[in-house]
Each structure stands twice: as structure tokens, then as C-alpha cells.
Amino acid sequence: ITSTATIQGDVxxxxxxxxxxxxxxxPTTDFVWxxxxxxxxxxxxxxQRNEVIIVPDGAGQIILRxxxxxxxxxxxxxxxDFEINVTDPVQIIGPPQICIGSQTYSLPTGFVGTWxxxxxxxxxxxxxxxxxxxxxxxxxxxTISVSGNAFCTPEPLKIKVLANPTIPNALQVLGRRIxxxxxxxxxKFNNTVPGTVIGWDIVGxxxxxxxxxxxxxxxxxxxALPYSLKLWREYSSDPHCRSSIATIPINIPNLNLEIKEExxxxxxxxxxxxxxxxxxxxxxxxxxDDAE
Numbered sequence: 001i002t003s004t005a006t007i008q009g010d011v012x013x014x015x016x017x018x019x020x021x022x023x024x025x026x027p028t029t030d031f032v033w034x035x036x037x038x039x040x041x042x043x044x045x046x047x048q049r050n051e052v053i054i055v056p057d058g059a060g061q062i063i064l065r066x067x068x069x070x071x072x073x074x075x076x077x078x079x080x081d082f083e084i085n086v087t088d089p090v091q092i093i094g095p096p097q098i099c100i101g102s103q104t105y106s107l108p109t110g111f112v113g114t115w116x117x118x119x120x121x122x123x124x125x126x127x128x129x130x131x132x133x134x135x136x137x138x139x140x141x142x143t144i145s146v147s148g149n150a151f152c153t154p155e156p157l158k159i160k161v162l163a164n165p166t167i168p169n170a171l172q173v174l175g176r177r178i179x180x181x182x183x184x185x186x187x188k189f190n191n192t193v194p195g196t197v198i199g200w201d202i203v204g205x206x207x208x209x210x211x212x213x214x215x216x217x218x219x220x221x222x223x224a225l226p227y228s229l230k231l232w233r234e235y236s237s238d239p240h241c242r243s244s245i246a247t248i249p250i251n252i253p254n255l256n257l258e259i260k261e262e263x264x265x266x267x268x269x270x271x272x273x274x275x276x277x278x279x280x281x282x283x284x285x286x287x288x289d290d291a292e
Contacts, residue, residue: 001026001070003077009064012085014152015039015056021064022051023079028072037062039086056086089152092144097160098137099241105144105157106132113148137161162241165196165233170246173231178251181222184208187229187248188215199242201230204250220250227251 009021023031025048033043033052040057056062062084069076094105107113115133117126120141126133133144138161145156168189175187191198191214200207200216204224208217220227227250234242 001029001068001073001075001077003075005066005068005077005079007064007066007079007082009082009084011083012087013054013056015058015086015088017152018044018053018055019084020046020051020053021082022048023066023068025050026068026070029068029070029076031066031068034065035062036065041086054084059086059088061085087152089154092146092154092157094144094157095159095239096157097162097239099162099239100137100139100164102134102136104132104134107146107151111148111151113146113151115144115146118143118145139163162235162239164241165193165235165243167243168198168231168233168246170231170248173229173248175229176250177248178253179220179227181220181224181227181252184217184219186215186217189231190214191233193233195236196233197236199232199234201245203228203230225252 005023007021007023010019013019029049031049031052033045035041035043035054037056037060038058039060039062041062042055042057044053044055046053050068052064052066054062054064064082064084066079067076068079090107090111092105093107094103105115109131112129112131114129115127116124117133117135119125120143125142126135133146137159140161142159142161143156144159145153147153168191173187173189176185179185187200189198197212198214200211202218202220204227205218205220208219210216218229229248229250230245231248232243232245234240
């Protein structure tokens with residue numbers, strides 16, 4: 001047995017994981033281990049007196065110390081201070097809840113690792129090496145993990161992929177399909193799907209107020225043909241998945257009209273008199289009443 005000894009183990013470790021440190025296994029020797037640290041690390045004694053396990057709880061530095069005494073020879077010594085640097089695991093960058101479609105997950109800049117994507121049943125779906133991984137996701141639950149030699153391995157990221165909401169029925173939208181440009185119009189849709197909101201878009205015009213909700217007011221710009229109104233359903237919270245878009249064509253009237261008066265042809269109205277006039281389809285007695 002020597003009066004000084006060197007502790008064996010890793011000098012760079014990851015937080016929240018176990019690491020083992022040892023001294024020579026001298027017979028009939030008792031060991032007393034201690035640490036000095038700001039990482040909230042704990043010491044775990046094993047069934048071997050010459051070894052100890054350290055579990056750090058954060059990044060920082062640990063100084064591991066040990067003294068030992070041979071109870072048979074009644075001599076012992078002190079181990080050299082052993083300095084340990086603790087780093088936190090890197091984080092997988094990307095959302096845990098997404099919509100159907102392609103999504104990319106990455107490591108912080110400068111890190112490269114081996115990525116694995118597993119299905120909910122545990123089947124390996126994809127493996128690749130690099131700073132990031134991309135995949136077209138379908139509805140379901142998935143797990144993404146990454147490992148490498150230059151960083152502390154993060155916990156696997158569990159991902160939930162949501163189905164898109166159902167498309168709203170354009171036929172259920174209340175509002176004019178034939179309009180006169182330059183006049184405000186209101187359109188309404190009764191959304192009955194909880195947790196969703198209706199979004200609107202317009203071609204050839206502008207919104208007078210909000211673009212989300214069960215009711216919108218729009219203004220179609222004169223001459224900005226063609227006109228249309230679009231709507232979709234989306235989740236009201238992250239990740240705001242959208243349904244397909246429903247389109248409502250908006251038209252202007254194709255009119256051939258004439259004003260008719262009640263006086264016989266050739267006669268002129270007298271001053272201070274009252275006469276009736278009507279707006280008819282040209283060449284007919286059919287009144288045009290689809291106007292304001």
C-alpha cells in the first residue's frame with residue numbers, strides 16, 4: 001500500500017448520469033470518499049470499498065477526494081485530488097407537437113451526431129448522421145434520439161403528430177356570391193368543431209376588421225377581378241394545423257337593363273307631378289330586383 005494514490009475515472013462527464021471512480025483494491029483496506037462541488041452531485045457507495053459512483057445534477061466542477069487505511073498494517077494514505085468537469089446534455093431543437101408534413105430537428109451549431117427515429121411500436125424508421133434530421137411525418141407518435149462522442153447525449157424527444165382539421169363546407173357560408181364592387185359585404189360560417197377557429201383570405205379585396213372568426217366583413221376593390229373568398233379551419237393553439245382551403249368564387253352581375261316609365265311614349269312628365277319608373281331586364285317587362 002502507498003501513502004499516495006491516483007483515482008481512476010473520467011475527467012469530463014455528463015450531468016444526471018452515473019460515473020464510476022476507483023482506487024487500487026488493496027486487501028483489508030477501508031476507503032473514505034468525499035467531494036467538493038457546486039453541481040449538487042451525490043456519492044453512491046458500491047459493494048466494493050475501493051470504488052464510488054458520482055451522479056452530478058448540473059454543469060460545473062467536482063473535486064473528488066479519498067483517504068484510505070489498511071486495518072491489518074495500520075497504515076494508509078491520501079489520494080490526489082481528482083478534478084472532474086461536468087457538462088449538461090445538448091438539447092434537441094424542434095417542437096414536440098407538430099402537424100402532418102416534413103419537419104427538421106437539429107443540434108446546436110457545431111455538433112454532429114447519429115440520429116434515430118422510432119415509431120410508437122419501437123420500429124426503427126430512419127437513421128442518419130449530421131447536425132440535423134428531417135422526415136415527412138404522418139399522424140402518430142414518434143421518438144427521436146441522437147448520440148455522439150463530442151457531446152453529452154440528450155434525452156430522446158417524444159413527438160406527437162396531429163391530423164389536420166376537416167375542411168369547412170363552403171356551401172354553408174352565408175353571404176352574397178354576386179356582388180357590386182366598392183360595397184362592404186359580410187360573410188358568416190357556423191364553426192362547430194371545438195378547439196378550432198376559421199381563417200379567411202380574400203382575392204381582389206381587403207378585410208374590414210379581423211380575418212379570423214365565424215364572421216368577416218370584406219370590401220371588393222373595383223376592377224380587381226377575379227374575386228374570391230377563401231376559408232379554412234385551424235387549431236386555435238400550437239401547432240395551429242390547418243385544413244385544406246375552401247374557395248368561394250365571387251362574381252359581379254352581367255346585366256343588360258333599361259329604365260321604364262309609366263307615361264306613354266312621346267309624352268313629357270309635368271312639373272310637380274309623380275310618376276313611377278322601373279328597372280327591367282332589357283326588352284322585357286321583367287323587373288330586376290337583385291340590387292340595393
